[in-house]
Amino acid sequence: MPDDVLPAHARLQAAAARADDPRRLNARGIALSLAGRRVLDGIDLTLGPRGVTAIMGPNGAGKSLLLRVLHGLVTPDAGEVRWGGQPLSLAVRRRQALVFQTPVLLRRSAAANVDFVLRARGRDLSARDGLLRLVGLDGRGATPARRLSGGEQQRLALARVLAAEPDVLMLDEPTASLDPASVLAIEDVVARTARAGTRVLIVTHDAGQARRLADDVVFLNAGRVVETGPADRVLRSPGSDAARAYLSGRLVLPETPSETPRS
């Protein structure tokens, strides 16, 4: 299947050298307290315009909240998020997509779910079949979304967000409850999407998934970035105690003393 059902990408490739490329992230001093607890604690993060970044770390480290802050769904108490040098605005957010572990779909057919987004974005409905084919749902357009399996629903959710041609795609544990074949199918679509130019951030606990998909890893512990670096290096020989413990399957207690970020 050619990747030309993702027509945004000529535009994105042209933007890549520019400082105002909307896929460039610069987050500074992100802090957030909830229920009297500091859950994001001075996060600085700079990401270039290309590739897949895996956000990893133990339960409660702040991964989902960080993704929501980066997409503007949650406003931090302190700090600033800029994409392409611009503060988060509705216009910036509209060019991004966030996919949750549980897919959000309309109670309509698979095709109608994709058409809804194409229409909202002023795109031609002729793109629908290519998008359904891209996610392996060709021939399933007439099926009500709620009758699709969990893995198929997640793939339909991906087709929906890709219909919006996002500059940035954020995925929060998109394959957490899926069988191995569905996991690989989702990863294939995510990898193609990234290759075609969309910036991808994915929260995952699956080191195998990070190894297969990610160019780099951001490792969080207790609301802080404790390590960043190329995925193969971080996954093979993590430099922080927290990442080492996590990747070797040991429990990392939230009270672990903070560490200086490494890169």
Ligand SMILES: Nc1ncnc2c1ncn2[C@@H]1O[C@H](COP(=O)(O)OP(=O)(O)OP(=O)(O)O)[C@@H](O)[C@H]1O
């Ligand atoms: N609405 C909320 N009110 C209070 N505390 C919250 C709220 N949402 C999240 N938290 C807390 O913030 C911390 C970080 O939560 P977050 O969901 O970002 O963790 P996570 O790294 O994604 O964890 P997991 O791997 O379990 O999904 C957790 O301790 C969580 O209990």
